[in-house]
Amino acid sequence: DGGITQSPKYLFRKEGQNVTLSCEQNLNHDAMYWYRQDPGQGLRLIYYSQIVNDFQKGDIAEGYSVSREKKESFPLTVTSAQKNPTAFYLCASSIMGITDTQYFGPGTRLTVL
Amino acid sequence: QQQVKQSPQSLIVQKGGISIINCAYENTAFDYFPWYQQFPGKGPALLIAIRPDVSEKKEGRFTISFNKSAKQFSLHIMDSQPGDSATYFCAASDGGATNKLIFGTGTLLAVQP
Numbered sequence: 001d002g003g004i005t006q007s008p009k010y011l012f013r014k015e016g017q018n019v020t021l022s023c024e025q026n027l028n029h030d031a032m033y034w035y036r037q038d039p040g041q042g043l044r045l046i047y048y049s050q051i052v053n054d055f056q057k058g059d060i061a062e063g064y065s066v067s068r069e070k071k072e073s074f075p076l077t078v079t080s081a082q083k084n085p086t087a088f089y090l091c092a093s094s095i096m097g098i099t100d101t102q103y104f105g106p107g108t109r110l111t112v113l
Numbered sequence: 114q115q116q117v118k119q120s121p122q123s124l125i126v127q128k129g130g131i132s133i134i135n136c137a138y139e140n141t142a143f144d145y146f147p148w149y150q151q152f153p154g155k156g157p158a159l160l161i162a163i164r165p166d167v168s169e170k171k172e173g174r175f176t177i178s179f180n181k182s183a184k185q186f187s188l189h190i191m192d193s194q195p196g197d198s199a200t201y202f203c204a205a206s207d208g209g210a211t212n213k214l215i216f217g218t219g220t221l222l223a224v225q226p
Contacts, residue, residue, distance in 0.1 A: 040122070040218065040219070041218055041219075042218045043157070043214075043216040044216075058213075096212065100145040100214075101147065101162065104156035104158065105156050106155055
């Protein structure tokens with residue numbers, strides 16, 4: 001089955017700890033995205049990557065970091081510098097240059113205690 | 114300039130009724146307008162999308178109406194069903210080199226049986 005997988009589904013961490021969220025896609029998509037979703041708010045773009053070994057900051061990149069070492073993988077690290085990290089994190093991917101459609105993974109709910 | 118404003122925040126409709134969700138934008142460079150449907154605890158899924166060269170697009174019970182001069186677009190769900198109960202997000206993109214989507218804040222739809 002083709003798609004986007006995110007793991008884990010639920011993640012609990014203590015305040016001050018860094019945590020890495022996994023995102024993998026087997027759709028052979030060029031671009032990948034990370035969004036944050038909070039109750040009553042739309043999806044806000046954290047980082048995006050259009051090609052391996054390259055990525056750009058989105059609207060709320062502070063306190064987050066990413067890497068894109070492989071086309072199919074785009075992990076997100078939530079660092080201790082992120083002041084309010086508890087949220088639902090969504091990964092998406094798309095084909096560049098053909099369609100604007102983004103396909104989303106199932107999400108990871110991060111709770112910082 | 115980059116915002117997409119969505120209303121209402123929540124909507125209750127009787128089974129068989131019409132659900133209408135509205136969005137407005139400012140950036141005239143936007144040329145792709147998708148609607149996403151999200152069930153609790155899941156990632157958003159593309160429902161229907163439109164480009165500015167048409168004023169309406171229909172897929173089954175779902176219709177997008179687009180008013181380029183007013184910079185507004187709306188989602189109409191005909192014969193609304195309890196299974197349609199979800200959060201709906203409008204979005205906009207200017208395509209270009211990044212495929213970045215700007216999302217509205219979402220509408221929580223409840224269809225009562």
